[in-house]
Amino acid sequence: LAQAAAASGRPTRPRRSCPGRGRPGDMAAVHPELGIRLDRICCIGAGYVGGPTCATIALKCPHIKITIVDMNEERIAAWNSDDLPIYEPGLPEVVKQCRGKNLFFSTDVAGSIQEADIIFASVNTPTKVRGVGAGRAADLRFVESVGRTVSQYANRNKIIIEKSTVPVKTAEALSRVLTANTGAHKFWILSNPEFLAEGTAMQDLAKPDRVLIGGSTNAEGIAAANVLVDIYANWVPRDRILTTNLWSSELSKLVANAMLAQRVSSINSISLLCEKTGADVSEVSRAIGQDSRIGPKFLNASVGFGGSCFQKDILNLVYICESEGLQEVAAYWQQVVDM
Numbered sequence: 001l002a003q004a005a006a007a008s009g010r011p012t013r014p015r016r017s018c019p020g021r022g023r024p025g026d027m028a029a030v031h032p033e034l035g036i037r038l039d040r041i042c043c044i045g046a047g048y049v050g051g052p053t054c055a056t057i058a059l060k061c062p063h064i065k066i067t068i069v070d071m072n073e074e075r076i077a078a079w080n081s082d083d084l085p086i087y088e089p090g091l092p093e094v095v096k097q098c099r100g101k102n103l104f105f106s107t108d109v110a111g112s113i114q115e116a117d118i119i120f121a122s123v124n125t126p127t128k129v130r131g132v133g134a135g136r137a138a139d140l141r142f143v144e145s146v147g148r149t150v151s152q153y154a155n156r157n158k159i160i161i162e163k164s165t166v167p168v169k170t171a172e173a174l175s176r177v178l179t180a181n182t183g184a185h186k187f188w189i190l191s192n193p194e195f196l197a198e199g200t201a202m203q204d205l206a207k208p209d210r211v212l213i214g215g216s217t218n219a220e221g222i223a224a225a226n227v228l229v230d231i232y233a234n235w236v237p238r239d240r241i242l243t244t245n246l247w248s249s250e251l252s253k254l255v256a257n258a259m260l261a262q263r264v265s266s267i268n269s270i271s272l273l274c275e276k277t278g279a280d281v282s283e284v285s286r287a288i289g290q291d292s293r294i295g296p297k298f299l300n301a302s303v304g305f306g307g308s309c310f311q312k313d314i315l316n317l318v319y320i321c322e323s324e325g326l327q328e329v330a331a332y333w334q335q336v337v338d339m
Helices: 050-060 073-079 091-098 109-115 141-153 170-181 201-206 219-232 246-277 281-289 309-323 327-338
Strands: 040-044 065-069 103-106 118-121 158-162 187-191 211-215 241-245
Touching: 040 050, 040 109, 040 141, 050 065, 050 091, 050 103, 050 118, 050 201, 065 109, 073 103, 091 201, 103 109, 109 141, 118 141, 118 219, 141 158, 141 170, 158 170, 158 219, 170 187, 170 246, 187 219, 187 246, 211 219, 211 246, 219 241, 241 246, 246 281, 246 309, 246 327, 309 327
Parallel strands: 040 065, 040 118, 065 103, 118 158, 158 187, 211 241
Antiparallel strands: 187 211
């Protein structure tokens, strides 16, 4: 079984071809090496990440049928109405344009898993409230549940894509779940973290700074990564599609949020000095933000990070550092939260 847990190094550059073009549901669109159907996607989780992401893929890839599934009937009913369950500028227009054509919302999780061989896992990863790591570590029970559900209903080989924000080595845990429940089918795990900001998510998806895809570095793992590369290449320039090993991709999302949060905490610390010295922190922020090496973003002093994700992800990073015996590193990032 070609499992992603053996990943190391960097996959080779993606192919130039874009397999899977044609009508949604075209049975001829099958990968020659992996045996997976290329024109169908299932997204498990109809939340803030899964909904906008897959709606954008549906818009940019009309040849791919996309089904977003969730056990929450009320949420799915909302996605099938004019009153969507989340608000994001530009999202209603995209959903209206694609829904019923190549974008569908359903509670039939089992049927959708069987119909599609490319599966996004876009479920919550809240902070654990009990047990080892409570208050800091990510709770992966929903991610692991996706693994059990996919392996239970899989009727063919599948590519499973981590879209949720997860700690490094999550693919290893997911691989163990799949291995324990697998039958005759193969599973390839990819990491494809989101880099979305609330209020600009649709713009971020349409014109991303980069798309990050991590996978195993054996031949089949590289082929699986290239499947996802070719999907994004329908609208994202290939030089903005980065391929790494699994662990680099998983860690990069946490580090990106930690670096941004660090800027907020840094300017907050300077605001205290400004109060003592008579300087104006907004003027200091503007002055240093004009430096092209620094830039102006995330330099507004505030009482917090402006949301829950930064603190959640940094605490997760602190826990990972402590688990690896890196006490000084853990203390450094803990100070970012404290400040």
